[in-house]
Amino acid sequence: MNRASLQDEQSGSSSVTVHSERPSDFNEHNSPSPTPVAPALLSWDGPDDAGNPRNWAKRRRWTVTLVVSLFTFISPVASSISSPSLPAISAHFNIPPGSILESMSLSIFVLAYAIGPLFWGPLSELYGRLIILQSSNLFFLLFNTACAFSKNVTQLLVFRFLAGLGGAAPQSVGGAVVGDLWAPEECGSAMAVYSLAPLVGPATGPLVGGWIAEKSRWQWVFWSVSIADAVLQVVAFLTIRETYGPEILRRRMRKMRKAGPDTEKAKDMIIVPSAHQSIGEVMFRGLVRPFVFLVTEPIVQVFALYMAVLYGLLYLTLVHFVDVYTDQYGETDGIAGMHYLSIALGSTVGGQIGARALNYLYRVLKAKNNGVGTPEMRLPLLMATATTLPIGLLIYGWSVQAHAHWIVPDIGVFIFSIGIGGNWTCIQTYLVDSYAIFAASAIAGVTSFRAFAGFGFPLFQDKLYGCLGDGWGNSLLALICLAIGCPAPFIFYRYGPVLREKGKGGAK
Template identity: 35%
Template structure:
């Protein structure tokens, strides 16, 4: 049985309102079930993050989105400086040259399986703060690295701590934003993991040329420090089980009644709670068909993005003769496409959810809006993304004017963002109170793909050429379309039939 949520199923209905009316002992103890059970003071309790004023929710969402921009920025901002790094450390190993970039993403894979459960035990905020310190510390270590091996190790540890906002951010937003408004709030969060690595090479190319590769890490440490300080001052705890537990402890002090307990606490010891919670992402990844399908699909999408990061520089330097500084600007195409994907998702997803809520309100017994209503944008993205690879690959193959393959990368960026955002919001809607664990399971596999696939990307292009190499990626993406359609049609059935009631 779930150690943090025995008395409530992980649904929006449970999480977004309290079905237990409050009564008078300081208005804080629900009495229609057990007078010792502490719940919110009714559905409009201002202490419930779902009822926070807009400015407070906005500040928290902004800080989380800033974090999810800075940590992925560190994954690729360093990339243009790799040739200089290899020269400084007197190495000509091409595999190490690729690995020193992608090892950061392996850190993204290692961190979430511990970070997400810890946030569901101790709360989101303490985990954010600890990981911010680790992230900044290892950025400084990277800037001072005395050898290539140490740089690789520090990059890995930097990625491990940097995975925190990507892992927990979706859960935090789900904690404080209701379903019908969640799509727009998640847009900023989802843009970070995609726009950060895209903007990184643009800034990194100019910074490396002007100041050297070590300065990329100093700049990132400064940015990370500014965000970390802002979070210490302004970030608020959002996780309901932790907030209700604090409320119960406060009431124990005020009333002297030590039997008071949170509605979401079943009395497990901290040891039992940690043991159960730390296994939650692994159980989801092993036994939830929804997690398995979405994870495999997003792993392919994310891996494709990092193949682009490793190949675009070489393609435009060798095919079109771009300089190190100018080639970074090519990534603007991916950025523009990603923004277009965000705009499309924001304009269509939440309005569609509100439409379904309005329809449900007219029913005699209103039904909760299905998380699967987030998935139509995935279908659009699954068609758009392979089209972009065909355009990019064949126009570069035949040396068509450089603007055309850049347009191809913009199409890829739009499809990538539609896929990524839709699946991320879908998992938050589907798993609500355990959204961080669901996103952790997803993040681990996609990060491994993002680290491993680029290692074979350049070899694939060397064997197949740019045209057929990118066409292969497009055909594999097309093969995933039936899975998307199947999830739209049978997703609810899979969720209910294979529900992990004891996660």
């Protein structure tokens, strides 16, 4: 009888540690046995199998982790790098300044983030991580370059969307690669490095783009990203290998089958259950299940709405900075771009320090609960970080309204960005703990929903601040964050277990 301990498809783990002994196909007279033989499971050759990515040399694993993190970094950079050049782009294509079309030329890239992960994630289960990362990056590189050669605004919008579609793959596959490479007890440091990319990338783009807008033509905001990405692609070709355990084993099986009669036993071998799922089944699961969670799970619904507000505010701020520091403070594009450091630093502090504080609080609360941990132990930190958003928005809005020294709005944005980084860390960990093997679907639902907000919020920023001004406009946004974000962790801390139990239908 063959027994296997196979990779959980949601965890991204490569820890397949099976050994199978196939019953003899022949009787003592060397004739075929009439007894049907169960197919064997091809598996790692013990816990020290060199083919298992978790057994690679640590230097090699860190190299792959860093390259994949750079893939995840460069896409958000491309999403926002053109924001300082929006006036020049609008002038070139005769787009009315401050119009929805002008904002859409920036945010349509993020719209693809709502769609891409629903396809790239399931495809990586079928064909492995490597081909998805490499092909999607080439897709991103092609259409990001094409943006600079657009002849009209329609072409620019289409090319930006397609570039975002390619750039969405690392957002959905990169975390799984980290899980493939590192065991849970050593994954923390690698995931901390990886998680920096999507937080810092959106703020780094305008920082670089400001100097490009000041010193060169708008086309260079696209060419510069493409040049950096092309170099990264070459490095990736040289350093990245397949990390997805089932795909590595499938390749091993195919190699055995081609080797000849000596490997006849490989004919009846199978790899994992997912190897027998059709592409239609895998894609249907990847596309539908996240939306089932959004419809049936109250916890996912509330946090999806909250993260949508946070992500929308982030991209709204990226666009609004251009007006604040160039028009109101009279700074050049390059100097104005330096203010985006406040977003990058705040997100880094919130994400990195927040992750460490989250683990510390969890250990303390678990010890007080007789060693029993619960998902709700991830929420006390969120109770604190949720308050940073309205505080930061109020400081930012009213200091700009009063034309205070530039450092004051930067402090407000820094505080606000701490909330973005810290809140996402808390929410993501809470969802993982709450939904276990279905966590990927829950997070995919939240991620897709927030991407729609990242696309939509910048479209109304001119009307918002035009009608209410910077002070009251940001006060309204602060009130929304306060109404959704501050009560949620307290409510779920008390009623989370009951809500999860009532919403189990979404997890099935």
